[in-house]
Amino acid sequence: MLLETKIRGSDHSINFRVYGIDSEKIESRKNVSADSSNKQLWAELIKKVETLEDTSAFEELFNHFAPRVKAFLMKSGADPQMAEECSQEVMATVWRKAHLFDPSRASASTWIFTIARNKKIDAIRKQNRPEPEQLYPDQDYEPDQETIVELQQETERLTSALEELPEKQRVLVEKAYLGELSHSEIAEITGLPLGTIKSRIRLALEKLRHSMM
């Protein structure tokens, strides 16, 4: 699994450089359909971890995400040793907080990114990060499948939209999330294609709020 994802990852960057724009678009579209089912799979695996404490489901998640968490932390300034330890802690948090994952509002990648980001602030920057109030739905609240699928598809579109941004803008966005930009540079990032996913999340929040009344 690890090998597969590594190959896919490096493949990807090679495509980007070697092919022209047209084939690049075709490539990213192809990835969309492959990734789409993947991402739903990730969400289902998190569910299995939550409800069944399923270790093999967790191992699949681990093999895909732990190497990315480590990469993220190293790019954020952690040395390899620290990045290794912190990525294990991040993945342990994935297990412990699986019940807080809401697939109608975030993909697995997005959710795990937020855990890794918080770890970065906590362990590397040694700062507190106040978090918004968690939303506590009723015990029996389950987001409906359609909402989940739509959100996952929208996340896919966002991923390909990121790849199709003009090079300069894309690099800027990546740097922002890897913690390499100052405030004034962050202010220069405009026009992120987030309108649709924002309204999806808004709808999911409304459904969730409704269940909380």
Place this chain on the structure above:
Amino acid sequence: MKKHDIKHHLSKELLLAYSAGQLEEGFSLAIATHISMCDQCRAELESLEAMGGAVFENLEPNEIDVDAFAKTLALIDQTSEKAKVTPKATGLPEPLADYVGCDLDDIDWRPIGMGVKQKILVNSEKVSARLLYIPAGTAVPEHSHKGREVTLVLKGAFKDEIDYFGPGDIELADGDTHHTPVASDGEDCICLAVTDAPLKFNKLIHKIAQPFLKI
């Protein structure tokens, strides 16, 4: 805290910096508190996090130790209980309740003049965050700041040269903004004010001078 008709929201710049984990603690406190009160900004934040998720997903994976999975399972066993869910009962949004630690009525306010009181929550080198208590109809002495200022109304309302701000509303100001907030008649106003700290206090002097400090 009840949901209100919030009219003044967070800027994209602040939300992006927060979602990327690039914001100082004091400002993060204001952002997290506002989002706890505002689903519009929560959706905006979560969509920015989705962008972060896309960047994260596209990272070149890094080699991990061969025993990383086993070690992680051991970590999970050590702390087997699930992350606890403990909403606090202070009537304040959770992130703020963590800092205040008590009910609004029980805060040990420090007077700063004209009936205005403050409670400092975060005072780092770069950023300070405080609660301000402004009696109904009272003006906060005119002030300006070298850096950014984020004000979040928690209770009551104030108006200044720019607009009217009620519960949940955010006012964003930069160094050029000179404003005189006046608490609306009828109800005392409590807000959370975060500034790029304009002054560096010596800790001892700070203690002695605290009752006389202006903002």
